[in-house]
Amino acid sequence: MNQEKRIIAGVYHVSRGLGKHFSLEDINLQVANGEFVFLVGPSGAGKSTLLKLMYMDDFPDKGQVVVGQFVSTRMKRKSIPDLRRKIGIIFQDFRLLEDRTVFENVALAMKVTGAGMPEIKKQITDILTRVGLYHKRYDYPPALSGGEQQRVAIARAVANRPAILFADEPTGNLDPVATKNILELLFKINAGGTAVLMATHDIELVRSFGQRIIYLEEGRVALDKEMIFVGDIRDRIGGSSVSESASRLSEYDITGGEEE
Amino acid sequence: MKPGELRYIWHESTGMLWRRKVPNLISVIIMALSLLILITFLAVTLNIASLIEKTSEELRVYVYLDDGVSGELSRDIQIRLMSEQGVDEVAYISKEEALEDFRETLGENSELLNAVEQNPLPDSYRIRMKQEYIRSGVLEAMAGRVGQWEGVEEVVYGRKWFERGEKLVRSFYMIDLVLGLIVFLSVVFVISNTVRLTILGSSRTIEILKLVGATNTYIQIPFILEGALQGVVSSLLAIGMLAIIHRFTLQYLPGVAFIRVDAIAVFVVLCAVIGALGSMAALRRFLKM
Numbered sequence: 001m002n003q004e005k006r007i008i009a010g011v012y013h014v015s016r017g018l019g020k021h022f023s024l025e026d027i028n029l030q031v032a033n034g035e036f037v038f039l040v041g042p043s044g045a046g047k048s049t050l051l052k053l054m055y056m057d058d059f060p061d062k063g064q065v066v067v068g069q070f071v072s073t074r075m076k077r078k079s080i081p082d083l084r085r086k087i088g089i090i091f092q093d094f095r096l097l098e099d100r101t102v103f104e105n106v107a108l109a110m111k112v113t114g115a116g117m118p119e120i121k122k123q124i125t126d127i128l129t130r131v132g133l134y135h136k137r138y139d140y141p142p143a144l145s146g147g148e149q150q151r152v153a154i155a156r157a158v159a160n161r162p163a164i165l166f167a168d169e170p171t172g173n174l175d176p177v178a179t180k181n182i183l184e185l186l187f188k189i190n191a192g193g194t195a196v197l198m199a200t201h202d203i204e205l206v207r208s209f210g211q212r213i214i215y216l217e218e219g220r221v222a223l224d225k226e227m228i229f230v231g232d233i234r235d236r237i238g239g240s241s242v243s244e245s246a247s248r249l250s251e252y253d254i255t256g257g258e259e260e
Numbered sequence: 261m262k263p264g265e266l267r268y269i270w271h272e273s274t275g276m277l278w279r280r281k282v283p284n285l286i287s288v289i290i291m292a293l294s295l296l297i298l299i300t301f302l303a304v305t306l307n308i309a310s311l312i313e314k315t316s317e318e319l320r321v322y323v324y325l326d327d328g329v330s331g332e333l334s335r336d337i338q339i340r341l342m343s344e345q346g347v348d349e350v351a352y353i354s355k356e357e358a359l360e361d362f363r364e365t366l367g368e369n370s371e372l373l374n375a376v377e378q379n380p381l382p383d384s385y386r387i388r389m390k391q392e393y394i395r396s397g398v399l400e401a402m403a404g405r406v407g408q409w410e411g412v413e414e415v416v417y418g419r420k421w422f423e424r425g426e427k428l429v430r431s432f433y434m435i436d437l438v439l440g441l442i443v444f445l446s447v448v449f450v451i452s453n454t455v456r457l458t459i460l461g462s463s464r465t466i467e468i469l470k471l472v473g474a475t476n477t478y479i480q481i482p483f484i485l486e487g488a489l490q491g492v493v494s495s496l497l498a499i500g501m502l503a504i505i506h507r508f509t510l511q512y513l514p515g516v517a518f519i520r521v522d523a524i525a526v527f528v529v530l531c532a533v534i535g536a537l538g539s540m541a542a543l544r545r546f547l548k549m
Binding site: 078081082083084085089095096097099100108109111112113156160207 | 263265268272279291464465467469470471472473474475478
């Protein structure tokens with residue numbers, strides 16, 4: 001972890017729903033400004049639960065979550081919309097409004113902040129061009145492919161120029177080509193300075209990027225390091241400090257399962 | 261809240277109404293039909309009530325005088341009657357006038373009266389009571405008092421008929437009130453439930469709005485306006501349907517009254533409030549308030 005960088009999102013000794021299926025126990029992790037982090041782990045490991053705590057759709061039983069100036073233990077419900085405007089969130093199922101055009105879907109994120117219409121038009125033209133969907137701005141989501149819908153969702157997520165983007169299995173519903181495109185887009189956004197925390201159960205997907213990987217298993221952080229996998233994943237994961245998780249990883253079914 | 265936000269909330273509201281025109285239309289029809297039941301009930305009640313009032317207004321108390329009462333005593337009785345509480349108007353009916361009236365009442369059979377040599381009818385006073393004093397207790401007390409007076413033979417107002425009618429009216433209002441309450445509560449239930457269902461259908465929209473950082477106000481206002489508008493449109497629709505029914509009824513029952521304009525206004529406002537409150541109640545769940 002880069003200590004010299006400013007932490008944009010941090011989770012400190014967080015526990016949630018102990019004894020339940022999607023439980024988390026004493027989780028610690030920090031994401032620095034401009035960092036790209038993969039949050040990997042099998043289905044049911046608690047990835048979505050952890051992300052929910054970070055965009056404060058849920059709150060921890062123990063510990064605290066800090067995102068920007070927002071602190072979970074001192075958070076008022078009223079300021080949740082403020083937080084949401086300063087972060088971006090995307091999901092496996094895109095969560096677009098199917099009865100609104102691509103433009104209106106992206107504009108929504110800016111409209112709720114009360115931004116002026118000229119500003120919205122300029123910004124959205126720019127973003128839609130960057131995600132390569134400006135020519136489809138008047139289309140409705142059902143007319144788009146999965147990859148295109150996810151790009152609309154990404155455009156909406158970054159419309160307010162967030163400092164961090166949370167991505168919960170963003171490629172879970174996509175074919176390999178669309179998956180590659182979305183990942184490239186996320187890297188591009190990251191290169192622009194936005195930190196990205198992307199949850200995925202697909203370890204094969206992340207193995208070749210050399211990014212920081214946080215491996216979550218049974219509600220605990222089993223591994224947190226920057227790495228490149230060469231060859232078979234089962235030969236590479238682990239090391240002296242994570243021998244325990246490495247042995248568990250060897251049983252890890254990389255085909256994964258249904259996302260929670 | 262920025263002024264820009266307010267404008268978007270307005271756009272959001274109108275846009276939502278348009279996008280959800282089909283479910284909204286269905287809701288409005290369901291609500292209008294149940295409201296129609298309520299206002300039809302109301303109209304029937306009001307008509308029966310005014311019928312009862314009119315009938316009781318026609319009640320007259322007759323004070324029959326003894327045979328051969330002097331003019332002085334008769335006038336004295338009239339003055340005393342005028343000062344009785346609740347008396348609105350006192351009219352003198354001489355025995356000749358009474359006979360003439362009787363003859364008219366008999367019509368074709370009036371020659372029967374020719375068989376009678378003497379006029380058997382007494383002089384009398386016909387009293388019209390003020391509306392609020394037409395109650396069996398008041399009438400009975402007055403009849404008792406006046407019946408004691410010198411020169412008064414009998415006081416008649418159809419006591420048995422009147423008391424029975426009064427009892428009937430009282431039980432009618434009781435049953436009407438209970439039924440009205442049941443109908444009203446069911447209508448409130450139907451409206452709030454219908455509004456709730458349309459909101460349930462938008463749970464995804466609400467979730468997405470929250471996701472992108474919309475405030476509760478931003479999310480709520482369109483739904484509350486929608487609920488209120490549903491209330492207004494459905495109540496106007498119900499009134500329209502009742503107007504058609506009313507016109508149709510007039511052919512068979514002339515004189516049947518429609519609901520008064522001020523009552524209509526209250527009704528429409530009430531429906532708007534119920535619609536808005538229904539929306540708010542349904543939203544509470546989604547917005548964790």
